[in-house]
Amino acid sequence: MSTSEEWTFPADVDREAVQNALVEWYEADHREFPWRRTEDPYEILVSEVMSQQTQLGRVVEAWESFLDRWPTAAALADADRADVVGFWTSHSLGYNNRAKYLHEAAQQVEAEFDGAFPETPDELQELMGVGPYTANAVASFAFNNGDAVVDTNVKRVLYRAFDVPDDDPTFERVAGGLMPAGESRVWNNAIMELGGVACEKTPSCDAAGCPWREWCHAYQTGDFTAPDVPTQPEFEGSRRQMRGRVVSVLKEYDELALDTLGPRVRVDYSPDGEHGREWLRELVSDLADDGLVELDESDEGLVARLQR
DNA sequence: GTCCCGGCAG
DNA sequence: CTGCCGGGAC
Incomplete structure (x- = not known):
């Protein structure tokens, strides 16, 4: 494992060979989107x-x-x-x-x-x-006019192949230095394809015919550790899920009073309960601040609709 | 449970 | 720099 200070591309690796191998691998076969x-x-x-x-x-x-x-x-x-x-x-x-x-x-x-x-x-x-x-x-x-893209795929590939330290500025510098000048279109497609079909979380080096096996640090050592990706909080029952439900329900109606919307968002909705009118008003109000929903006064009290 | 070609607002 | 944002597929 290396540290981020002064990390440099391995001197014994032929960058051009690395570049050509990946581009040729991509051009020979890739997913069609x-x-x-x-x-x-x-x-x-x-x-x-x-x-x-x-x-x-x-x-x-x-x-x-x-x-x-x-x-x-x-x-x-x-x-x-x-x-x-x-x-x-x-x-x-x-x-x-x-x-x-x-x-x-x-x-x-x-x-x-x-x-x-x-x-x-x-x-x-x-x-x-x-x-x-x-x-x-x-x-x-x-x-065909971009710099090297750096997403979780690219990070994982660079981290494993060349033992690049898990550090964003370093990833960016290394990714930029590895990309053949003026070939961002094919290169960025290729390196993300590599992360998508060969160097996934559970890698398929041989099955996918990874073009970097001869240089790959992880392939040599058998250590396919990947950079830590922050694990997401539970979705079931989350605020995110409830927000999604509000939008999804409002899509089906022109406008809806809060007490009509509530039960469609949570089966346990009751106006004065723990997850009641106050809870829903706050949720919808935040959606309104996000520009997704409108909240208006009417004869029936507060009504919500998708923002125009 | 974990993953998926990030970005915004505070 | 941290918290937050949807939901289906596996």
Whole structure:
């Protein structure tokens, strides 16, 4: 195990051979995803946002029908927020905030970039919901103009193959240094493919024909430890689950009084109980602060609806 | 239970 | 830097 100070790429390893081996391995065979056949930055951004914390297999259908409904950034920018969030929840795409971010990003492209999609990682990061990973991914896959992406896959691969210390700035430096200049499109696809089908948590080096076996520190030593990924809190019964239910229920109605919404969110809802009106009002109020839900006074008291 | 091509707000 | 954000698949 090495430390992060002065970590340098192993001197006895031929970087160019490492690069070529991976690119050739990728080009010989890889999974076909529809977003790997487009260079439209909007279409790629949609795929990247959907892919965050959601398995790729489940994204394919959602991606196609999302683009069917909102084919361009301009079309999405004109959509109602409620429709975009409603689509998100009905396709079980997770974190509804990401639907809002995507909607906002589309509006930024129209308003701040005059309809011309940004092409550099720095400009892309100005879009809502786009951080370092997504910016480099879109710049790479749409414009072949990105830096090395660093996600949990890439970290795991570098950590195992070259014993890179588990430290974000080091991962970034090493990933950047390993990427062949001007080839971000194929490279970032290839290294993430490696993490996805060969160097998974439980690795399949031989079965997947990993192209780095001859250099791989883990393959040599048999120690396939991976960097720690913070384990997520329990989902069942969580606040996140309840938020999801609120959005999912509101999608089916124009508006709903809190005491009508409550029982559809929790079977044990009772207005004055522990998980009652106060609890629900706070939950919905936070969703309102997030821009996902609206909360209004009416004759029947407080009513909630998806935010337009 | 654990994983999944992160990012935002405080 | 920390807490938080959904939900299906395995």
